[in-house]
Amino acid sequence: MQNVWKTIYRVFKYSIRTLYLIRTVTINILFIIFIIISIGIYLNLSDSSTASLSKHTALILDLSGIIVDKPVTYGKFHKFSQHLLNTNRSNTKENSLFDIINILRQAKNDPCITGLILSLKNFSGSNQASLEYIGKVLREFKDAGKLIYAISDYYNQSQYFLASYANKIYLTPHGFVDLRGISTNKLYYKSLLNNLKINTHIFRVGTYKSAVEPFIQDQMSDHVRHEEKQLINRLWNQYLKIISINRNITRQEIFPGINKILDGLYQMQGDTAAYALKNKWIDEIASHFFIENTMKKIFGSNKEGTSFNAISMYDYNVITPIEKNNQIAIICVNGPIVDGPDIPGAIGGDTIANKIRSARFNPKVKAIVLRVNSPGGSVNAAELIRLELIAIRNAGKPVVVSMGGIAASGGYWISTPANAIIASNSTITGSIGIFGIVNTFEKSLDSIGIHNDGVGTSPIANISITTPLPTEYINMMQLYVNTSYHYFISTVATSRCKTIEDIQKIAQGHVWLGYDAIKNGLIDTIGDLDDAINKATELAHLTEYQLNWYEDKVNWIDVILQQTNKVVYTIIINLLNHYVSLTNFNENIKTNNPNILNFSWNDPKHCYALDLDYLMQL
Incomplete structure (x- = not known):
């Protein structure tokens, strides 16, 4: 019996020691990770804040990813985590529109920054309003007497919009400018929902409220097609207008139509760079070697002599203003x-x-x-x-x-x-x-032998996705939608000092x-x-x-987890890129x-x- 107790004691003793060892090791590992991250953050932030610039330095607007008003994660931890997890140059990166504006405006007044390089190869795009805002600040930069150069192997439409503000646009010999126009495209699910025997109940107010169409049709309705066609034509005309002003050529020269573009490419034997130069889309065709030597003459060589004096927008330190009461x-x-x-x-x-x-x-x-x-x-x-x-x-x-x-x-x-x-x-x-959508799956369940039955104190006591919607609930939903719409209309009318009839015409x-x-x-x-x-x-x-x-406000753990998710997402996107062009x-x-x-x-x-x-x- 004594041996049994000794055995139990030893098992208990070594279990406690093992748990203590695991706890100690875990805590130490977490502490080491914390120290490494803290040192990294300190070095990263102190390096960016103390870096001295040469008297003739180019700011490189090497945008990577997309531009949004507010990135998913915002702040200093975000910047460091991108370097730590190597997501800084990912095409899924989100850039704050307002950070870009602040960087450009500070650089405009920075005596060490004497020019701007638009390096947009990894820039995926943004909405047109944001691009126009950046364009306005690029014009301010030029008006300050500082030159802008655009350099790339190719330009998609978003990239070319920003490049059009440059004093000089470079394109490499095998490059191209990819102007296509604007389109809308969406999937329609009516047949799919019918095949799956899903009942989609739609409640809406508004002839042009097209959000519900994918659930009730297999193609775009005529009135929505007409409206969207007008919309994209106006957006495209706005795009061409701005570029034609920037390039000092006509809209017809910017985009003469796909047939004329094809004819021009045939005449140039498919040489897209030569066609872009002939149409004045760009200013010079040059190799990277030639462009780099040209930039060295303008901005001088860096300390290593490997390139010209330049700093990336992601490394350029923006000064934080002193807090004010107003x-x-x-x-x-x-x-x-x-x-x-x-x-x-x-x-x-x-x-x-x-x-x-x-x-x-x-x-x-x-x-x-x-x-x-x-x-x-x-x-x-x-x-x-x-x-x-x-x-x-x-x-x-x-x-x-x-x-x-x-x-x-x-x-x-x-x-x-x-x-x-x-x-x-x-x-x-x-x-x-206003619209409402309620999907029910009673037919889908019936088709595989699952049936729903029960009782309630009223017809709407048990509203479920597994049962048909009662007529009373359908009427109630439509009433909700109608009421919300009239509330919306009256709210707009009151705030804009108009009559309800005035708003009805444009609603x-x-x-x-x-x-x-x-x-x-x-x-x-x-x-x-x-x-x-x-x-x-x-x-x-x-x-x-x-x-x-x-x-x-986010903590460093949130940022690390979010950036890790982005790494996984980037891998998935890269795999999909074999099949779908982004x-x-x-x-x-x-x-x-x-x-x-x-x-x-x-x-x-x-x-x-x-x-x-x-x-x-x-």
């Missing part, structure tokens, strides 16, 4: 709007409302600029945001809305309380309409570009974020101010559909002020 809060609504807190890929109504509430109670905040780049979403979430904006305006703090690439449907709903609404010519807005889910929206009274001024900030300072009577960006990811108004499937349909009443057609504009 602040303008900048709150970004970037993405579809869902009920509750933020979720990956969407903005939570609760999250935005809390930021607005925080700004209302912050005595330093004197005005708010709401940056809206959203196709809308949950009606309940949009109304929650709208009410908070009314509260901050009633507190004596003016509200100005700055619209990005899209501020449609629920994106316009939340804009209505503003003292002023400012959008660019290329902003997609309007789409005043019905109709989509407008910025310069049409101002004609219809939906916005006040054509402009960008700069104009919105100026308007906010004017309304708040401020002579000096500081911008207070209300961004999400070259024009954001150049066209892509409407394919991952966003439709991923969007969180969580509105309490299943009512949505959402323009699914333009989710990919983001």
Whole structure:
């Protein structure tokens, strides 16, 4: 018996020691990782802040990935994690539009920066309104007497738009300029849903509210086709107009039509670079060796003598201004709007409302600029945001809305309380309409021998995806949608000082570009974020101010996990690239559909002020 107890004691003793050893090793490993990360962050940030520039240095705008108003993860940890996990040059990288603007404006006034290199090979694209905003600042850079050079092996449409602002555009001998035009494209699911025996119940108001069409049709309706054709033609004309001004040639010379382009390429024996030079799309065909030597003559050689003096935009340190008492809060609504807190890929109504509430109670905040780049979403979430904006305006703090690439449907709903609404010519807005979708699977289950039965105290006591929708519930849903639509209409009419009849004429889910929206009274001024900030300072009577960006605060663990996810996502995308070209990811108004499937349909009443057609504009 004594031996048994000794054995039990030894097992217990060594188990405790083993657990202690595992705990000690785990803690030490975590501590070492923390030390490494801390040292890395310190070295990374101190290096960028103390790096001295030569007197003649080129800033390289080597954009990689896409440009958005608000990246998923924002802050210093994000910058370090990109270097740590090697995602800095990934084509899935998100760049903050406003960081780019700040970098360019600081470089414009930096005596050490004497020129700008646009190296856009890894730039995937952005919406046209954002590109126009960057273009405006590139023009400011040139007006300061500093030259801009664009260098690439090829230019897609987004890349070429920015390159057109350069003093000189270089293209390598086998390069090309890929101008194609703009298109819309989306998948339709009616036959699929029928084959799967899924009942899709649609409730909508608005002739042009096309968001539900993929669920009830197999092709685009005639009136939606007509509207989208007008929209993309206007966007394309705006694109060609800006480039023709930048290049000092006619729109016809920029894009003479695909048949004439083909004829020209045949005449040049398929030499795309020579064709681009002949059409004045570019200024010079040159090898990388020749271009680099030219840049050395302009900016001088670096210390190693391997290249010219230059610094990447990702390494260029932007000076943080000293905090001031008078602040303008900048709150970004970037993405579809869902009920509750933020979720990956969407903005939570609760999250935005809390930021607005925080700004209302912050005595330093004197005005708010709401940056809206959203196709809308949950009606309940949009109304929650709208009410908070009314509260901050009633507190004596003016509200100005700055619209990005899209501020449609629920994106316009939340804009209505503003003292002023400012959008660019290329902003997609309007789409005043409401819809609801409820899918039920009773036929699908019946087909495989699963049946549902039960009793309830009323016909609507048990609304489920496994049972048919009762007539009473169908009538109730349509009533919800109708009521929400009339509320939307009356809200817009009141805020824009118009009659309900006036708004009815331009509503019905109709989509407008910025310069049409101002004609219809939906916005006040054509402009960008700069104009919105100026308007906010004017309304708040401020002579000096500081911008207070209300961004999400994340810890280093969140950043590491998110960046690790991006690494996995990048691998998947690279595999898919063997089958699907992502070259024009954001150049066209892509409407394919991952966003439709991923969007969180969580509105309490299943009512949505959402323009699914333009989710990919983001």
